[in-house]
Every structure is written in structure tokens, then in C-alpha cells.
Amino acid sequence: MTPTHRFIDTGGVRMHIAEAGGGDPVIFCHGFPHTWYVWHRQLAAVSAAGYRAIAPDLRGAGRTEAPAAIDDYTNEAVIGDLLALLDDIGAEQAVFAGVDFGAALLWELGLRAPERVRGLVVLNNPFAPRAPKRPGYYWAKMAERHFLHLQYFLEPGVADAHLAEQPREFLSRVYYALSGDFHYLDVWQNPPGTRYIDALPEAPELPWSWLSAGEFDTLAADFERTGFTGGLNWYRAIDRNWELTEEYAGAAPQVPVYFAYGEKDPDMEGFSGRDPLDTMRAALPDLRAVQRIPGAGHLVQLESTTAVNEFLLGAVGELTA
Structure with missing residues (x-):
């Protein structure tokens, strides 16, 4: 099913969304350097299964506005966009799926607005x-x-x-480096002061086993047009996110959670603490499933589409039964 495209005014930005299908809503949140398109295979699967699949370009990405102020990229601000999206479609709740920054966003959504969350399906970022x-x-x-x-x-x-x-060289290198085909933490062998593009490995010529040349072209076209500042501002807002969540210190989302991760995901290996799964299990009262996806890296929904779609549809089916 080919998605349709439209814009909504969230009260903060003019946000582009891609959507397909009808029924209970499932909303997908991407990371960096991504756009809504990293979820296009999941939109097809979820809409074909009888749900309304929606993937926005989050602030600063794709065709959504990119404000100048760093404070406009906090999770609190972007959660406002997601709640406006729910209001736009007339839904009290949705199932939300996220990866990378989209995952961090959803953890905070579960704290700030649990009444609007039917459940979370999170990839790679515990x-x-x-x-x-x-x-x-x-x-x-x-x-x-x-x-x-x-x-x-x-x-x-x-x-x-x-x-x-x-932009195309950076994107090909970073997508390849983050995948299960490369060990991302080898990038740390470069000294401080290295440019990122120089720290990354050269990528094989496309197509890859998990990404076609046409799919890469679609992703790259947006960044060739917009540059990367919008996405980079999400990193620059992370300390501000920490400040704004002081009231949630020690708290954890109480909503139902399903978590899947790539066996070779670098966030799980190097950025999520020594025992990320045990930490998450101890913190979340309604963690319903954890699945390890063999061989996959950070863009697990593209690298192992069948496994992710099966996990996702299983979770959505249970949450909407």
C-alpha cells in the first residue's frame, strides 16, 4: 500500500506525515540521520494487517520544519507534536514504535503522557x-x-x-558502519579531533543485501536538500532534556513495552551501560517481550525486516486485541 502524504500544524511546527491504511493507529518515530522513510517497509506491513500506520518526519527532518532554537528540539517539545498528531487523527491513544532518537522520545512520552500510549515497541535503545x-x-x-x-x-x-x-558519502558510510556488517566501535580507534566522515569506514557500493540503491537515493535526497542541522540539534538538546526531566528521576514508564534489538547494535554494545537488558527489566513494570535479532545492527528494521515486522505485528496485535 503506497502511503499518502500531508502536513499538520502541531502548534509548534508544520509537520509532514506519511500514512497508510485504516484502523487502530500505529505511529513510527525515526532517529538520525533518518526520515520517515526508514519505516516505509513497516508502514506497508502494518497497513496491510489492518492498522493505520503513520510515520512523521520529526522536527528538523525531511519535509517538517526545522526551527532554529535548540530548545525547540527537546523531547518535551516533540512530544507536543505527537500529541497534536493524535488529536489530528481523533485518537485518544496509539501504539508507538521508535528507534534511536525516536526510542528516547518514546521513553519520555511514556512518562509525560502515559494516558495517550496504548503501548511502546522500541528498537535498540533500551x-x-x-x-x-x-x-x-x-x-x-x-x-x-x-x-x-x-x-x-x-x-x-x-x-x-x-x-x-x-551528504551522500556521509550517509552511505554511517549507515554501513552502524549495520551488522561492520563493528561500529572500531570508529573509536580514531583520535579526538577527527572529522566524523574520516572516522567512518568506506562503504561498499550499493545495493547492499538490506538496502537498495533506490531506497538510499530517497533517504539521501532529503538531506541533500536540507542539510543536517535539524537532526544535529537533537544532540544539542540532550543536556536540556536531562534538565527538563528532573521530576522523573527514578521514574519509569508504566505502559506496556515490547523491545527488540539487533545482535550487533552499537548502542547496545557501547552506549547503554554494562547490563542494559537487566537494567531495563528491573526498571519497567510492564515489559512484555524482549527479542534479540541475530546479525542485525542499528537499522534493524531495514536489515532484518521480516523479523522486525513479525515482532511488531505480534505486539500490535496483543495491544489492540
Whole structure:
């Protein structure tokens, strides 16, 4: 089923959404450097199964507006967009699926507006309680020892300019490096001060086993047009997210959660603590399923589409029964 496209006014931005099908809503939230299109295979599967599948371009991505202020990229602000989307479609609740920044967004959505959440299906980025210090503190410590993209992204204008010089080259390298075909943490062998594109491995020529040349072209076209600043501002807002969640220190979402992760996902290996699954299991009172997807990396929904779709449809079926 080919998705239709439209825009809604969220009260904060003009947001582009792609949608297909009808029935109970399932809303997909992407990460960086992504657009709604990283979910296009899931939109097809979910809509074919009898649900209303919706994938927005989140703030700063694709065809959605990209405000200038960093505070406009906090999870609190983007949650406002998601609630406006629910209001637009006349739904009290939806199942939400997310990966990367979309996953972090959904964990906070589950804290701030649990009454609007039927359930969460999260890929690769497990829940962890609020850290005692702001994320930037830990990033700075790590970046003293080796290249760290998180720290590299923080200074306005620097990464923006570097990535915009070769958008297709950057995207092909970073998608490949984050996949199960490469060990992403090898990037840490580069010294501080390295440009990200130089720290990343050269990517094989497309198509890959999990991404066609046409799919890559669709993703790259948006970034060739917009640049990367909108997405980078999500990183620059992370310390602000930490400040804004002080009231949720020690809290965890009470909503139903389904979690799947790629066996070779770098977030699970290097960015989520020593025992991310045990930490999440101890924190979440309604964690209903955890699934490891063999061989997959960070873009697990593209690398292992069949496994993710089966997991997703199973979760949505249980949540909407």
C-alpha cells in the first residue's frame, strides 16, 4: 500500500506525515540521520494487517520544519507534536514504535503522557533511569580518549558544515558502519579531533543485501536538500532534556513495552551501560517481550525486516486485541 502524504500544524511546527491504511493507529518515530522513510517497509506491513500506520518526519527532518532554537528540539517539545498528531487523527491513544532518537522520545512520552500510549515497541535503545549527571559530562570524558560522534556534534556549525560537504558519502558510510556488517566501535580507534566522515569506514557500493540503491537515493535526497542541522540539534538538546526531566528521576514508564534489538547494535554494545537488558527489566513494570535479532545492527528494521515486522505485528496485535 503506497502511503499518502500531508502536513499538520502541531502548534509548534508544520509537520509532514506519511500514512497508510485504516484502523487502530500505529505511529513510527525515526532517529538520525533518518526520515520517515526508514519505516516505509513497516508502514506497508502494518497497513496491510489492518492498522493505520503513520510515520512523521520529526522536527528538523525531511519535509517538517526545522526551527532554529535548540530548545525547540527537546523531547518535551516533540512530544507536543505527537500529541497534536493524535488529536489530528481523533485518537485518544496509539501504539508507538521508535528507534534511536525516536526510542528516547518514546521513553519520555511514556512518562509525560502515559494516558495517550496504548503501548511502546522500541528498537535498540533500551530504557535506563535518568543519569545522575547530564549526558554531556560523560561524553566529554569519553571524547578525551578517542573520537566520539556525540561530542563532535555539539558545537553548532562544525559538523553541520562537514557533513553537508558530502551528504551522500556521509550517509552511505554511517549507515554501513552502524549495520551488522561492520563493528561500529572500531570508529573509536580514531583520535579526538577527527572529522566524523574520516572516522567512518568506506562503504561498499550499493545495493547492499538490506538496502537498495533506490531506497538510499530517497533517504539521501532529503538531506541533500536540507542539510543536517535539524537532526544535529537533537544532540544539542540532550543536556536540556536531562534538565527538563528532573521530576522523573527514578521514574519509569508504566505502559506496556515490547523491545527488540539487533545482535550487533552499537548502542547496545557501547552506549547503554554494562547490563542494559537487566537494567531495563528491573526498571519497567510492564515489559512484555524482549527479542534479540541475530546479525542485525542499528537499522534493524531495514536489515532484518521480516523479523522486525513479525515482532511488531505480534505486539500490535496483543495491544489492540
